[in-house]
Amino acid sequence: MIDLKELILSKDNLIPLLRKLKKDARLIAPIKNEYGDTLFSEIDDIDAMKIDLHNQPQASLKPFFLPQQETLAGYTVNNGEYSFTPPDKAQDTIFFGVRSCDLTALLYMDLIFSKPSKDATYYDRRNHSLIITLGCNQPFANCFCEATGSGPYLEYGYGLQFIDLGDRYFVSAGRGKGADLLKKWAYFFREVNEEDQKKRYQLFLEARGQFTRNIQVAHACQKLQEEAVPEEIWETLSRRCYDCGGCAYVCPTCTCYSIDDMAQGTNHGIRVRSWDACTSSGFTRMAGGHNPTDRSRYALKRRFLHKLKHDYAHHGKPSCTGCGRCVDICFGGVDITTFIDLLTTQKTT
Amino acid sequence: MTNSIAELEGADVLLVTGSNTTETHPQIGRNIITAVDHGAKLIVIDPRKTDIAKEAHIHLALRPGTDIALINAMMRIILDENLADDLFISMRTENFIALRDYLHRLDLDELATITGINRTTIHEAACLYARSSKSVICYCLGVTQHTCGTDNVQAVANLAMLTGNVEKKHSGVDPLRGQNNVQGACDMAALPAVLSGYQNLADIDVRNRFLAVWGREVPKAPGLSLTEMTHAGINGTIKAMFIMGENPVLSDPHLNRVENTLKHLPFLAVSDIFLTETAKLAHVVFPAASFAEKSGTVTNSERRVQLCHQAIPPIRNCKPDSEIIMQLGRRLNCPGMDFDTEAEIMEEISLLTPIYGGMHYDRLAKNWGLQWPCWNRDHPGTKFLHKYYFARGKGCFTITEHQEPYENPEKKYPFTLVTGRGSYHHYHTATMTRKSRRLLREYPEALLEINKEDSDKLNLRDGETVELASRRGTVHIKTKITDRVQPGTVFSSFHFFEVPINLLTLDAMDPKSKCPELKICSVNLRKVKHD
Secondary structure (H helix, E strand, C coil): CCCCCEEEEEHHHHHHHHHHHHHHCEEEEEEECCCCCEEEEECCCCCCCCECCCCCCCCCCHHHHCCCEEEEEEEEEECCEEEEECCCCCCCEEEEEECHHHHHHHHHHHHHCCCCCCCHHHHHHHHCEEEEEECCCCCCCCCCHHHHCCCCCCCCCCCEEEEECCCEEEEEECCCHHHHHHHHCHHHEEECCHHHHHHHHHHHHHHHCCCCCCCCHHHHHHHHHHCCCCHHHHHHHHCCCCCCCHHHHHCCCCCCEEEEEEECCCCEEEEEEEECCCCCHHHHCCCCCCCCCCHHHHCCHHHHHHHHHHHHHHHCCCCCCCCCHHHHHCCCCCCHHHHHHHHHHCCCC | CCCCHHHHHHCCEEEEECCCHHHHCHHHHHHHHHHHHCCCEEEEECCCCCHHHHHCCEEECCCCCCHHHHHHHHHHHHHHCCCCCHHHHHHHEECHHHHHHHHHHCCHHHHHHHHCCCHHHHHHHHHHHHHCCCEEEEECHHHHCCCCHHHHHHHHHHHHHHCCCCCCCCCEEEECCCCCCHHHHHHCCCCCCEEHHHEECCCHHHHHHHHHHHCCCCCCCCCCCHHHHHCCCCCCCCCEEEEECCCHHHHCCCHHHHHHHHHCCCEEEEEECCCCCCHHHCCEEEEECCHHHCCEEEECCCCEEEEECCCCCCCCCCECHHHHHHHHHHHCCCCCCCCCCHHHHHHHHHHHCHHHCCCCHHHHHHCCCEECCCCCCCCCCCCCCCCCCECCECEECCCCCCCCCCCCCCCCCCEEEEEECCCCCCCCCCCCHHHCHHHHHHCCCCEEEECHHHHHHCCCCCCCEEEEECCCCEEEEEEEECCCCCCCEEEEECCCCCCCHHHCCCCCECCCCCCECCCCEEEEEEECCCC
């Protein structure tokens, strides 16, 4: 009996395996589209679509679990009688080629959507999902997951974790569904030998040294627990923030949303949940016009403190996963790394 | 722009005039802020303390409408300080002596009084601009929307030529275009007296070239300007109008006249992506496809022609504007209205427009677009203009004299109303941006910026509704007390149809550009009494 926790998959067997997996579930993987953008997309025809494991998908998994806009419920009135329509049911879905940061983000969202009670549509989708991650041997330009403790390889949380050993993948199974899959498709795999193990650890060691950016996340988190952020830092950031909300929308752990009830005619309506962002002044503005976060000075305060101060205090780790997407999207150049740099290069008094 | 946008970051001195850059051109605003962070000096000319003015090393908060006096004063100081670029002037320009003699006759104290800025500050700004060889001027509608708009621009050009701050990298004169493709619309001759690429309509050779391709005579008389069309009244010469993607019922000045004109047109057709206030007056409305539903090019401020790809098929029966025009053309028996692809249309543009000569689709796709002039397929495009020569040969200094705004504050209308865009959450008459719930939430209603000194005098609270009246009309609007505006000046946007601010504005216009004086009119403010 071979150990089903860790196995080797030859790269030649990747597509045959995915083809089998696709029979039982929707398969989603990073796909390069005709414009050259890599996005997580559903695979219809596995031979026609280009699975791209060399570029970071532009969006995280967030839209698959917390869609940009989703209908939570609908109602119809007929002769004074209300009837309600529940939200769409989730499908079994396998995500392949997910990076460590994005899975870490999903684990954080699990936490957020579990309190005070489990969020129905989120958990429906989550329970129907299986995540196959791909450890990062070569971090992308703006990544800093090592500093946030969310990569480049993972130790838990995944269904399966793939590590690229060149001509083969080192596959580890997590609890539950991942192990079941390995059992079901065992004939694609072979056992792990000592050389595979060595290579895996060697690659892990090397990957940690490949980061081009040195972001002092832990230092920043500790500093935020101990002292207030100098006012000048907020001012420096806010003059360059255009509150476009881009950072919050691409962020895999930004979960702010708004719920709107929208009439769809005289007897029908829907309740819609859509992404929102704490950087928008309308998000915090009260009915009387008063706004606790003055945009001109504190546009980004809530967002950064939430990620690095409050979540660190509550969960022991920041809710930034170092994926670097906000660095790419922010055209004002005031992403979270700018904040951390400003904070940690300040002399402590 | 004579420059490329990216060049702004490398400038040593940036003079921003009549532009609320960070809000109206956030991408360019970012470049300016980056330049400042890298050590560049920023001079902002604006009556309001905008966000970009707060970044400025020198903010020249002039009295609205006194740009020429200010720039003349700066030029006189540059002469006095011997900072003019004599070599550039003698090699590249003409008529300098006339300007010099005129400037020498001016009294600096008098000019300073006109602008309301003290002489030392003007002196400082003038020297700062002139002493650097990488000085850039960015200007926007705060310069052009005046009865002396053309002269304002000429004054800006004089200043740049006087100091030799054109023709090289990191120096130039940059009008910032307000829409993603307003440059393209001008390039394609949506102007009364030119054909595409600014070719003179009066030139018989140019007209013949178009005749050969189009198979139709091109009318040789210039057409009318926008304001002439929309303000002609009941007996205007225009009998039928086709308006595409524009909402003059809110955006043009002196709205009562616009509405009166459009309502009495024997035929009005409007093509837009939403049913705008203007479209509501039309006999025929064409539902147009949005940017995401079609392919084509747009030309931005830095003259860059960029390809845009269709993202989704047109919704229901919407059609791209090009399709609407071609179908109309075919039914009117206009030859040549049978382009199969956008690339084919571009080929005709390249054929007829020398500055677009080398802009074929395959090249645009490869290079993130090309900047005109791009004369042929081998030409790499042009990063900055006027190297070696100006379009007309030598740059001509033209004397510009200060003239008072059409309306000045007086007893009955003691305030000056300045209009512009209020926030980057809304664009123009908000026909698109108001459709986004999030954008509308960020900036939900029209506001009148008023200085605390004035609000105290009138006993107004923040957020109180006031009656704002000019000689032409009246609106009710909520106040926002702020130090962004000077005492005596109030500011509002024209985003909201509930507060059609252009009921108040003037249709007095610049005699050359026909651009109306949207920036200045005199108004009165009254507390609205509640019973």
